[in-house]
Amino acid sequence: MSVAVEAPPAANGASSSSPQYPDQYYYVDQILDRPGPRTDEAFSAGDPVKSFLREQCKILVIGAGGLGCEILANLALMGFKDIHVIDMDTIDISNLNRQFLFRPKDVGQPKATVAAEFIMKRVPGVKVTPYYGKIQDKDDDYYMQFNIVICGLDSVEARRWINATLVNLVDPENPESLKPLIDGGTEGFKGQSRVIFPTISSCYECSLDMLNKPTAFPICTIANTPRLPEHCIEWASVLEWPKVHADKKMDTDDPEHISWLYKVASKRAKEFKIEGVTWQLTQGVVKNIIPAIASTNAIIAASCCNEAFKIATTAAPFLNNYWMLIGTDGVYSYTFEHEKKSDCPVCGGETMDVEVGKGWTIERLIEWLTENQKIQIKKPSLSLGTKPIYFQAPPQLEESTRPNLEKKVHELIPEGGEVTVTASTLPFTLTLRLAFV
Ligand SMILES: [Zn+2]
Numbered sequence: 001m002s003v004a005v006e007a008p009p010a011a012n013g014a015s016s017s018s019p020q021y022p023d024q025y026y027y028v029d030q031i032l033d034r035p036g037p038r039t040d041e042a043f044s045a046g047d048p049v050k051s052f053l054r055e056q057c058k059i060l061v062i063g064a065g066g067l068g069c070e071i072l073a074n075l076a077l078m079g080f081k082d083i084h085v086i087d088m089d090t091i092d093i094s095n096l097n098r099q100f101l102f103r104p105k106d107v108g109q110p111k112a113t114v115a116a117e118f119i120m121k122r123v124p125g126v127k128v129t130p131y132y133g134k135i136q137d138k139d140d141d142y143y144m145q146f147n148i149v150i151c152g153l154d155s156v157e158a159r160r161w162i163n164a165t166l167v168n169l170v171d172p173e174n175p176e177s178l179k180p181l182i183d184g185g186t187e188g189f190k191g192q193s194r195v196i197f198p199t200i201s202s203c204y205e206c207s208l209d210m211l212n213k214p215t216a217f218p219i220c221t222i223a224n225t226p227r228l229p230e231h232c233i234e235w236a237s238v239l240e241w242p243k244v245h246a247d248k249k250m251d252t253d254d255p256e257h258i259s260w261l262y263k264v265a266s267k268r269a270k271e272f273k274i275e276g277v278t279w280q281l282t283q284g285v286v287k288n289i290i291p292a293i294a295s296t297n298a299i300i301a302a303s304c305c306n307e308a309f310k311i312a313t314t315a316a317p318f319l320n321n322y323w324m325l326i327g328t329d330g331v332y333s334y335t336f337e338h339e340k341k342s343d344c345p346v347c348g349g350e351t352m353d354v355e356v357g358k359g360w361t362i363e364r365l366i367e368w369l370t371e372n373q374k375i376q377i378k379k380p381s382l383s384l385g386t387k388p389i390y391f392q393a394p395p396q397l398e399e400s401t402r403p404n405l406e407k408k409v410h411e412l413i414p415e416g417g418e419v420t421v422t423a424s425t426l427p428f429t430l431t432l433r434l435a436f437v
Contacts, residue, residue, distance in 0.1 A: 024124070025050075028079050031315050040314035049313050053079050057312050060146045061085045062135055062162060064111040066292050067152025067184050069101045070301030072115055075150075076123040078309050083119070084129045084146070086138070087112040098294035135162055140169055143179065148308050150182045152301065156211065156376075157425055159183060163196065163204035164346045164428045170199045180311050184304040188290045189327035191300040194338070195307050195319045198347065202321060202338040205346040209373040210338075229269060229276035233285040236264040252287045261286060299325060345375075345430040351418060352430065355437045356409055362390055363405040369421065375430065380421045384413055393424070410436055 023029075032053075034045050043049065059080050061071050064087035075083055089111050091102045101118040102111070112130035119128045131138075135158060143149070143165060153159055163181065171177040181196040183204060196203050221227070222234045241250050241261065251257050262282040269277045283289065303323060310318045322338045325331070343352040352374075356365060362382070369380050382389040389412055390404050391397040404412060413419060413434055421430040 025079055032313060036316070038316045040317060043314040049315070050079070053309075053312050054081050056082075057147045058082045058084070058145055059308060059312075060143075060149045061152065062149065062158070063087055063152040063154070064099075064101075064115040064130075065089065065095070065152065065154065066098050066294070066297040067186065067301050067304075068111070069099045069115060070297050071150055071152050071184070071305055072101070072119050072128065074301060074305035075308065076119045076126045076128070078305060080308070080312070081126050082129075083126065084131070085112050085116055086131045086133065086135055087115075088132070088134045098292060098297060135165075140165070143169060144177065146179060148180050148182065148311055150184070150304050150308055152184050152304070154185075159185075159204050160208075161425070161427055163198075164426065166196075167198040167203055167347050168427070182304045182307050182311075184300040186292070186296045186300050189293055189296055190325065191296045191327075192322065192324040193300050193303040193307065193319070194322045195311075196321065202340040203344060203347040206341040206344045206348075207322075207338050208376055211373070211376075226268065226272050226274060229265070229274055229278075229281055230285050232265040232268040232272070232274060232277055233261065233282050235268055236261045236282075237286050240264050250286070252283070258283050258286070293327075296325070296327060346428050351433045354432050354434060356434050358410065358436050360409045361406055362409060362412065365409050366390065366405075375421075377421060377423050377430070378425060380423050383420050383422075384417055385420075389413070389419070409434070 029050070032045065032049050035043055039045075057080060059075060059082070061068055061075070061083060062085075064072065064085050068085065068087065072083065072085060087110070091099070091106045091109055091111055091114060093104070093107050095111075096102055096104065096107075099111070101115045106114045110130070110132035112132045116128035116130035120126060149162065149166065151159060151162060163183075166179050166181050169177050169179060178198060178200070181198060181204075182193065183196060184193045185191060195201070217231055217234050219238070222231050222238060226232050226235060237250065250261075258279065262277070262279045265282055266277045269275070284291070303319075303325075307318050310316045319335065320337050323333065323335045325333045340347065342348045343350045345352065356368075360368075366380055366382070369375055369377055379392045381391040381393075383391075388397060388401050390401045415434065415436055417434055419432045419434060421432060
């Protein structure tokens with residue numbers, strides 16, 4: 001059986017003997033030229049929406065790696081014409097299998113620049129402005145110029161930074177200051193995309209406790225009842241390496257060290273009839289590498305760009321507000337509304353109440369802050385009002401506050417006292433109200 005499909009009209013000027021290519025935006029126009037059952041009330045079909053998408057909308061892509069390459073290509077093909085991209089990395093040969101805007105000749109070049117040039121060459125009429133550097137190099141004025149920001153990052157730190165920056169940018173008097181943030185992330189066969197309207201919907205910081213902790217295997221399983229190839233590798237690296245090499249530190253970048261671990265783990269696996277220990281897996285386990293999967297990147301990037309398109313055109317309601325994809329056992333996906341937290345240090349405005357052990361020292365409190373899933377702050381500095389409790393930097397202040405580390409928390413901070421926590425990596429401060437238990 002054959003299905004008749006109406007051929008798209010040829011682009012202007014195409015003669016009957018040349019191939020019949022449709023206009024570049026023919027298929028996108030099918031969505032924009034008429035309202036559908038789910039279009040927003042604000043949607044005005046035809047030229048106004050096309051003109052906004054193609055002439056006015058300025059979109060920023062953060063990251064030009066696995067997700068970023070896909071995102072840039074999708075946006076360009078959808079009709080976004082003023083695209084900016086930031087990435088601080090250069091191209092490595094190991095990127096080429098999935099970061100498809102790059103070729104062997106590009107190795108060593110900045111990702112942002114090469115990606116921008118590739119897109120402009122391939123999709124006529126699109127302008128991509130690259131910036132090779134860190135997102136932290138740019139100020140509020142820079143971020144104010146965009147209508148939408150999309151992140152395709154592999155760093156929690158960078159996401160926290162851009163999230164807090166966009167939340168701080170919001171001025172209730174100026175609706176233009178509200179920049180929708182679309183965040184995509186992948187980890188092996190899993191991924192998620194989400195839409196954040198800073199100060200209005202749940203922000204990145206609100207969901208910090210959803211991040212996976214790195215997998216740790218119980219030591220008794222590793223030592224006595226291994227079932228997985230990973231258990232054998234952990235046995236070799238955690239138990240056997242220190243036994244055999246005493247003080248010599250394992251270097252996970254040294255191929256000879258990995259080969260030694262591989263040999264020892266393979267022997268162990270054979271004893272327990274476990275299959276699957278390979279050199280690559282050994283390296284992956286000890287370096288904590290989760291393989292990047294090109295198809296996961298493609299799905300998540302498609303979802304992010306779909307949301308950008310819907311926000312820019314109002315052609316359909318956008319995601320509210322979190323979509324997750326799990327491809328490890330079959331394919332499962334789920335959409336839910338992640339709720340805003342009233343005590344979110346970035347968008348909540350309320351002080352976070354925390355319970356602290358009576359006997360805790362300041363050092364213990366700092367350790368707890370770095371381990372806490374909801375806070376996850378590296379190298380925090382603490383103060384009570386204007387009084388420094390402990391500062392990580394500058395060196396003189398660190399030295400003068402260091403004796404406080406051994407003191408009990410309740411000696412320095414009263415019950416109900418509000419402690420200000422800062423860290424150089426985060427563009428916000430956290431206020432904790434302490435209760436002793
Ligand atoms: Zn928040």
